[in-house]
Amino acid sequence: MSQATLRVQKISGHAGSVPGYDTQRQELVCKLVDTTTCIGCKACEVACVEWNDMPFSPTVFDNTYQTMPETRWNYWNLILFNEHECEDGSLQWLMRKHQCMHCAEPGCLEACPSDGAIVQYTNGVVDFQQDHCIGCGYCITGCPFNIPKLNSVTKRVYKCSLCTDRVSEGLEPACIKSCPTGCLHFGTKDDMKDLAEQRANQLKDHYGLANAGVYDPPGVGGTGVIYILHDVTKPELYGGLPKNPTIPLAVKLWKHPLKWLGNLAIAGGLIGLFVHFLRYGPKAREEEDIRPLGGQS
Amino acid sequence: MTHPEQLVPHGHVLRYTLRERLTHWVAAGSYIYLLATGLAFWSPWMFWLAAVLGGGQISRTLHPWVGLIFFASVLFMFEMWARQMRFTAVDRQWWNSLHYYITNQDDKMPPAGRYNAGQKMLFWTFFWAGLVLLLSGLVLWFPERIPWSWRWLRYVAVLLHPIAALITIANFMIHIYMGVFAERGAFGSVIRGDVSMAFAKRYHPGWYEEIVGPSEPPK
Numbered sequence: 001m002s003q004a005t006l007r008v009q010k011i012s013g014h015a016g017s018v019p020g021y022d023t024q025r026q027e028l029v030c031k032l033v034d035t036t037t038c039i040g041c042k043a044c045e046v047a048c049v050e051w052n053d054m055p056f057s058p059t060v061f062d063n064t065y066q067t068m069p070e071t072r073w074n075y076w077n078l079i080l081f082n083e084h085e086c087e088d089g090s091l092q093w094l095m096r097k098h099q100c101m102h103c104a105e106p107g108c109l110e111a112c113p114s115d116g117a118i119v120q121y122t123n124g125v126v127d128f129q130q131d132h133c134i135g136c137g138y139c140i141t142g143c144p145f146n147i148p149k150l151n152s153v154t155k156r157v158y159k160c161s162l163c164t165d166r167v168s169e170g171l172e173p174a175c176i177k178s179c180p181t182g183c184l185h186f187g188t189k190d191d192m193k194d195l196a197e198q199r200a201n202q203l204k205d206h207y208g209l210a211n212a213g214v215y216d217p218p219g220v221g222g223t224g225v226i227y228i229l230h231d232v233t234k235p236e237l238y239g240g241l242p243k244n245p246t247i248p249l250a251v252k253l254w255k256h257p258l259k260w261l262g263n264l265a266i267a268g269g270l271i272g273l274f275v276h277f278l279r280y281g282p283k284a285r286e287e288e289d290i291r292p293l294g295g296q297s
Numbered sequence: 298m299t300h301p302e303q304l305v306p307h308g309h310v311l312r313y314t315l316r317e318r319l320t321h322w323v324a325a326g327s328y329i330y331l332l333a334t335g336l337a338f339w340s341p342w343m344f345w346l347a348a349v350l351g352g353g354q355i356s357r358t359l360h361p362w363v364g365l366i367f368f369a370s371v372l373f374m375f376e377m378w379a380r381q382m383r384f385t386a387v388d389r390q391w392w393n394s395l396h397y398y399i400t401n402q403d404d405k406m407p408p409a410g411r412y413n414a415g416q417k418m419l420f421w422t423f424f425w426a427g428l429v430l431l432l433s434g435l436v437l438w439f440p441e442r443i444p445w446s447w448r449w450l451r452y453v454a455v456l457l458h459p460i461a462a463l464i465t466i467a468n469f470m471i472h473i474y475m476g477v478f479a480e481r482g483a484f485g486s487v488i489r490g491d492v493s494m495a496f497a498k499r500y501h502p503g504w505y506e507e508i509v510g511p512s513e514p515p516k
Contacts, residue, residue: 015341113338134353137440141451150441250452262463
């Protein structure tokens with residue numbers, strides 16, 4: 001939803017300039033998820049469905065506490081439950097709030113061919129505009145986190161909007177508001193990074209978690225959702241959080257060298273054929289002019 | 298030579314049967330639609346093509362279905378023409394003399410049959426690229442059905458689909474240029490079906506010989 005307070009700095013499938021780029025000083029916003037204090041209560045899941053008025057959908061029970069295997073077009077926020085056996089035989093129950101990461105360099109936006117179907121606001125939020133979505137699913141291919149989900153009826157793609165309607169009015173996202181343990185925080189990116197580093201140091205110094213750290217992957221330019229992990233060297237344990245997510249190489253090749261080489265080749269070919277015609281013309285002027293070669297004319 | 302299905306004017310010869318012409322135009326119509334909508338998805342600078350053709354959603358919905366029609370016409374062509382499109386020794390000579398063909402010195406070309414080596418290349422390019430476009434296109438049709446652990450399939454598809462399309466575009470541009478601009482009489486032949494004997498003798502001497510029998514001894 002485009003709002004006066006939300007200026008656009010990146011537009012998908014867009015040939016011209018971008019209206020909000022560099023026009024206003026704006027703080028990046030950020031969600032901080034502290035997996036070490038998450039208790040898996042799923043209040044954030046409920047708050048998300050409720051605030052965004054999404055239709056209820058059936059859950060899938062597969063012998064864990066997890067509501068369903070992955071997020072859906074109408075279920076943007078999912079706690080992933082993972083049981084991990086440590087080397088010393090003890091068990092870790094890892095819970096991670098999984099949702100759109102709001103990448104600074106979003107693979108979905110990079111892949112999207114439709115003008116304005118995906119935008120990034122100057123506060124860093126990546127937002128899908130369903131009225132411009134053509135349902136091609138390129139964003140599904142572009143995303144390194146498996147987030148965009150297609151609604152097979154409307155043929156549009158949906159995901160977490162970071163509650164732009166709330167954030168643009170100065171409120172925190174619904175999930176943050178609902179969290180009972182304070183494991184979810186919301187604020188500027190700088191503040192959240194400071195807070196996250198403090199907490200990571202605390203975990204190292206007082207809880208014996210030598211590998212505790214902050215997950216803010218540089219491969220996608222940093223994210224608008226950052227995690228504090230017990231062991232930042234093994235993000236895969238938290239339901240397949242990629243260690244070094246980037247826009248997929250195939251998408252980069254497709255959208256950059258291949259596109260420009262292809263366009264150059266097409267333009268060059270058209271010019272070449274035109275010049276060839278100017279130089280050599282048709283093989284024979286008129287069909288009637290064609291005389292059998294070598295015969296008398 | 299008699300052609301029971303169609304009357305041809307005196308001094309002309311049937312080059313394409315009705316079945317061949319219909320298949321050609323189903324392929325041409327569907328290819329041009331696929332090209333226009335495909336270019337719209339390819340670059341923001343050409344997205345206006347989708348707007349002209351009814352909008353992005355309609356283009357996204359119809360592109361795969363029209364792709365199936367196109368591929369069906371390619372299969373028809375394969376069934377009709379594959380045997381005639383085999384490369385021969387004359388074709389190899391023809392390739393080696395390509396510079397004469399490009400500079401309109403057709404009298405220096407080795408005698409092409411019903412199809413010259415360039416036309417054969419067009420045929421095989423469209424057949425193999427069409428197959429790649431079909432397979433990668435099926436993945437792009439339903440990207441949401443590909444499980445996360447199989448996502449490499451999507452990565453392969455988003456690269457192969459445009460690469461194969463670009464190869465067909467190069468061939469398509471040359472095909473249009475030859476058929477509409479360079480060889481006068483070629484465009485009419487795929488509409489009316491016939492070409493003049495002079496056209497046949499000039500561009501397809503091997504085929505001409507097949508029609509009229511061995512040529513008279515030189516004077």
